[in-house]
Amino acid sequence: MAEEGAPNHLRNVKHIILILSGKGGVGKSTVASQVAIALQKMGKKVGLLDVDLCGPSIPRMFGVETHDVHQCSDGWVPVYVNDDQTLGIMSIGFLLTKKSDPVIWRGPKKNAMIKQFLSDVFWQGLDYLVIDTPPGTSDEHISVVESIRDCNPDGAVLVTTPQAVAVGDVRRELTFCRKTGIPVLGIIENMSGFACPNCQECTNVFSKGGGQALAEYAHVPFLGCLPLDPNLTRCLESGLRFLDMFEQSPVAHQVTAIVQRLVEQCASKE
């Protein structure tokens, strides 16, 4: 639970999970969205905060990119993806007047927006807040960590793809976590193999094994591999719920197992 001095509304958030990667394009937003949905399916009340100001992908993944955000007397109201308000989203994507407009901001302005996001969104009490981040170890990440430090975040899930070029960046993200005191809940290796829909031959499109090797090297938990699944991409593009529509797929099973493990880890902290 948050301590005194933390941004106001975050005091009512029981668990905070950051989704990080040093590398771009490894599937942070994909993982963040699926983790949020999986938690919701487990009966949790979930918030999903997208602090990727230049490339906010989350609204589209939920089919809510044309929504606007409203303010109430308590702050900004998140966009709820369902009537029972068990999954709410906030993203700069909702604040852009023209969705195709680029956000060409330097660091200080990005920092100011992120601090506002963290203190002014009226989450109304959450079991889990999942925070999706852009790639890197810069303004956005420093600002988020500084703002949530007083809230006892549970930690960060690091996403990588298997190849060395990606792992090379994610190693640096691990250092970032160590230096800023954010516990590492584990590493997910995404885009880990592709099974041809025609002949089932599995090809390691982006190599294999880098995520597990990194977890062993850094002595952090390896949460699992997620294979490439074009159905997942298609669902995300159209704002459809992959975990409902393709419940029996390997990716869905893996996501559910990973999230169960995360919940156990977070519960042991309570």
Add this chain to the structure above:
Amino acid sequence: MDVPENAPEECPGTQSESAGKAASCEGCPNQQTCASGQPKAADPDIKVIAERLRSVRHKILILSGKGGVGKSTFTGQLAFGFAQDEKCQVGVMDVDICGPSMPRILGVEGEQVHQSGSGWSPVYLADNICVMSVAFLLASADDAVIWRGPRKNGLIKQFLRDVDWGALDVLLVDTPPGTSDEHLSIVQLLKEAGLDGAVVVTTPQEVALLDVRKEIQFCRKVGVPILGVVENMAGFACPRCQTVTEIFPPTTGGAERMCADMNVPMLARIPLDPRIGQCCDEGVSFVTRHPESPAANALRELVDRIRLQINLDGEPVAAAAASGAER
């Protein structure tokens, strides 16, 4: 563009007639300076940089709004492609400060940068390819560069002002994803030195195109010519049965539709070949190692196309510089 970092949301710009006098200027720390009419001094380093880069004939930015689409991969393969002509001098500047991949992709990870009287020496992987990256300045592969914008900008300026690039036919600049400090800095600092333009990389799916459209708008806003768009990871052919699957499906028409809508040239579609990633991990040229693959064919054609577009084979580099001048 001339809006200071600490300026409020609706800053009219320091060179505007209403600078310091508009309603939005209330409370801005620069209000008095702007209102007094003192012109904001241009950064003197911009001229220094233009002078330093006078011997660099062509400069190309590799951009994408989206991460992970293959900017660095493509920058590397483009460098290898140009450098196949031994007379062509190629430089690569890696301004991805947080995630510097170029040393690995070019096979020179772990090398060191040296200082000489004429500035920092870039690392040479061959007589005619050199690279500069923050990765060379880090003591270990685990070191993170946890810098805010202003510090990143400072390093980019050093890369442009203090590196002894020598006489280059082309300087390729690899960038991180986004439209932020690094991108603004590189464009502003090259204002006088000049830029041939940007190659924008994307993958076919809408989640990527969403960001890439913004990058194209960014280029238009800051006056960077767009050489064209490359669609990467466009289709995967199973090595066993040759069935092609769109792993990243072009649900909204892919790059082709986006290019038509935004009136930018579509330069190439490169298929997804696992051996490209392997070559990047190993730091070797994919086109040299797998010349017969469809992706290599596409890359070779793309290199030729860009070569023509920037008139790379135009007037030769000055003879003194081309004959291996001191580095």
